[in-house]
Amino acid sequence: MKKTQLAPIVLAVAALMAGCSSTPKTTSMLDQARSDYLVAQANPNIATYAPLEMKQATEAMAQANVEANDRGSDDKINNLAYLAKQKIAMTQEVTKRKVAEAEIANAGKERDQLRLDSRTNEANVAKMNAEKATLAAQLAQSDAAQAQRVAQQAQLDAANAQRQTQEAQARAAQLEAQLADLAAKKTARGIVITLGDVLFGTDLSRLTADGMRSAQKLANVLQQNPQRNVLIEGFADSTGAADYNQGLSERRASAVRTALLDLGVARERIDMRGYGESFPVAANDSAASRQLNRRVEIVLSDNSGKIVAR
Structure with missing residues (x-):
């Protein structure tokens, strides 16, 4: 969702306010909410990671502005402004969390590539040792035995990693199902x-x-x-x-x-x-x-x- 698509409601309210003969009311809470909203609009990550939350914040902000334009009570304006601030804060928090998750995922990919490169290098070394084995049977047998031990350990490590991943996924799925209920x-x-x-x-x-x-x-x-x-x-x-x-x-x-x-x-x-x-x-x-x-x-x-x- 583009940033320009996030604020049509607020712009419409602004136009409505401009067309009214009376001056809209404002409160410190509403001013704070408007300031927070402008900061959120300026965050380029929100459109990518929290478009739904921003839409909800925009709608809440619009309701507060309409109430101010109608010169409603300070309490009602403050209540609506407070709800808008909460939704804006949630939008910022969701964005921060998802940006952090994206950074962690990218770091994980880099670690996986390093592991893959390391294992590829190990395989290349094993191949070179196998070629040398034709020159010395005893050395070849020793290298083959060593390669077998390395392969077995690698299989054990892979099996352990897979089991731990499956257990973590199962726990996460179970918790998600329980919370959904x-x-x-x-x-x-x-x-x-x-x-x-x-x-x-x-x-x-x-x-x-x-x-x-x-x-x-x-x-x-x-x-x-x-x-x-x-x-x-x-x-x-x-x-x-x-x-x-x-x-x-x-x-x-x-x-x-x-x-x-x-x-x-x-x-x-x-x-x-x-x-x-x-x-x-x-x-x-x-x-x-x-x-x-x-x-x-x-x-x-x-x-x-x-x-x-x-």
């Missing part, structure tokens, strides 16, 4: 599993039967991947008192933590946070969007057990 998503912070409020009783922190089944699946993933840890984060919508929502988010996160402990996951592998109304994933202006904000997110660590802080 939990509707996990890859984010800038790592793999995130979201438990919606339908997995809890209404206005309650107790997991439903479906919620317990999800907890069991997550426990299975952790038991089969002992090097990984989890951070459980609880969230609420903006309805009701902030103190109550904070407590509810903490209780729901604690319910998931308790379920994992009961299912055999070690206490030191589980961390927990409650954020109340903070970090909404949707505007709290409708029942559907508020339901999206009533959630528990479970962040799966990398293979070293580390989790990126929010």
Whole structure:
């Protein structure tokens, strides 16, 4: 996707803003989002490695600009600008990760070529030794025996490397299948599993039967991947008192933590946070969007057990 194809929505919004008789509003959050968006547009790697994420960021930016043009409330503008900043940040992170992966892949190809050259040289030396064997039978026999040992070791090394590769691929495939069953998503912070409020009783922190089944699946993933840890984060919508929502988010996160402990996951592998109304994933202006904000997110660590802080 060309860079010029990434911003038609933003350009259209700019034209709309120019045609309006009233001056659009702005906030510091919106200004930050616009600045971040311009930086992302200037990154030539984004069009190659994160075109979908950039499209989502562009759409989110356009929504924030439209709300500013309509002189909406500061809170709504800030919410939309914050969502745009998150999507822009995700675009940058995905691009960084994929660029790094591409560099690693290229380095791997170079290493493979070096190994191939080395083995080719070894084969050439063996051929020269075989030609010399016609001049001295004893030396030829010695060289043949040595060549056989080298070949056997090479076969053993190749078999071990193939087995290790297959085992790693099998583990990766198993983890991917398990996470797919939990509707996990890859984010800038790592793999995130979201438990919606339908997995809890209404206005309650107790997991439903479906919620317990999800907890069991997550426990299975952790038991089969002992090097990984989890951070459980609880969230609420903006309805009701902030103190109550904070407590509810903490209780729901604690319910998931308790379920994992009961299912055999070690206490030191589980961390927990409650954020109340903070970090909404949707505007709290409708029942559907508020339901999206009533959630528990479970962040799966990398293979070293580390989790990126929010």
